[in-house]
Amino acid sequence: MITMQSPLSNDVNDWLHFRMKKAFPVLSGDGPDSLEVIPLTGDASNRRYYRVVSKTAPLSAILMVKGKPEGFKASEEKTGRGENLPPGDPFLLIGKLLSASSLPVPEILGENDDGSLLLQEDLGDWSLYSYLQEHPEEESLLSWRILDLLLSFGRQTIPGEFSWLKSRVYSEELLFWEFEHFLEYGVSLSDKSALSTIRSLFQEEASVLSGRLPLVPVHRDFHSRNIMIAGRGAVLIDFQDMLMGSPLYDLASWVFDAYRVLPDDLLNELVSGHYHRGISLGILPESLSEGEHRNLLARMALQRNLKACGRFFYIRDVKGNPGYMQAVSGTHRNMKRLALWEPSVAPLVQSFLPFLRNPEK
Numbered sequence: 001m002i003t004m005q006s007p008l009s010n011d012v013n014d015w016l017h018f019r020m021k022k023a024f025p026v027l028s029g030d031g032p033d034s035l036e037v038i039p040l041t042g043d044a045s046n047r048r049y050y051r052v053v054s055k056t057a058p059l060s061a062i063l064m065v066k067g068k069p070e071g072f073k074a075s076e077e078k079t080g081r082g083e084n085l086p087p088g089d090p091f092l093l094i095g096k097l098l099s100a101s102s103l104p105v106p107e108i109l110g111e112n113d114d115g116s117l118l119l120q121e122d123l124g125d126w127s128l129y130s131y132l133q134e135h136p137e138e139e140s141l142l143s144w145r146i147l148d149l150l151l152s153f154g155r156q157t158i159p160g161e162f163s164w165l166k167s168r169v170y171s172e173e174l175l176f177w178e179f180e181h182f183l184e185y186g187v188s189l190s191d192k193s194a195l196s197t198i199r200s201l202f203q204e205e206a207s208v209l210s211g212r213l214p215l216v217p218v219h220r221d222f223h224s225r226n227i228m229i230a231g232r233g234a235v236l237i238d239f240q241d242m243l244m245g246s247p248l249y250d251l252a253s254w255v256f257d258a259y260r261v262l263p264d265d266l267l268n269e270l271v272s273g274h275y276h277r278g279i280s281l282g283i284l285p286e287s288l289s290e291g292e293h294r295n296l297l298a299r300m301a302l303q304r305n306l307k308a309c310g311r312f313f314y315i316r317d318v319k320g321n322p323g324y325m326q327a328v329s330g331t332h333r334n335m336k337r338l339a340l341w342e343p344s345v346a347p348l349v350q351s352f353l354p355f356l357r358n359p360e361k
Helices: 010-023 090-100 128-134 136-155 160-166 172-185 192-211 249-255 264-281 290-317 322-341 343-355
Strands: 035-039 047-054 060-066 108-111 117-121 216-218 227-230 233-236 243-245
Touching (some): 010 035, 090 160, 128 227, 136 264, 172 192, 249 264, 264 290, 290 322
Antiparallel strands (some): 216 243
């Protein structure tokens, strides 16, 4: 055993001790009680995380323990109709793909045969969100670097052996399902006529958002808490739900983040920078005007925030995890901000705004 205080089973402790010695040869002579295992705050998935710290050297790693897959529920998050199953753990497979594309992801230090245990690089505790809280003077510099990272993510080529990934598409069906998810959990509305009107508007939005721009690789959760600021710079995490979607999706997720607010001037500069660099890099079609780019971005950001709002309520109401409820107000703030930032989306926002659920209830 590693230590009597370890929250892990003996078998996992033994595997962990072996893998730490393989990853850090300097620990090869350490005994079985030389590691401390510290539980970390998890996410909304069935994964649990631990920091593994050596008691004899300034070395650490992060252990991910994957639980048994949850049974399918109609309201569970989807990755798109008709997807091929990946030939292994999506986090590992996508992580290797991103690394091969020179994108910054955590280094994998060890994995077991069934993918239930994964030892990875310890990136520290600074997310982009927490780092900028302490270092607001670096926001502009870091934001332009993050924009470069976002564009590089969308430019990568998906090799043929990742056909299963190419089939994971942000389709009209998936976008509308996410709108429906919001209507199911994010609003309190019993008027069937009003509900039908809103649903029709959402169906039209899903059609527009899925069909206007060419598909590119999309992280799907590109925001300030999924970008770590480590010694080697910005590093992406939580990319296992990557799929093919709009080149505006990750931008919408980032610049209209539910967790933090970009200043207006910086927001507009980054959006303009994305447009011009996206055109020059071939991510955006040359036929796209800057005005249409802004309009589609606002519509995509609205869809993203509606989905997140519904998801946060769902995680609390169905999964019993209230940890994301403080971010609901951020999604509500973004809905209202988008109506002002791009007035063309104001009528859609006004259609559901009176029915938003109070996160305190």
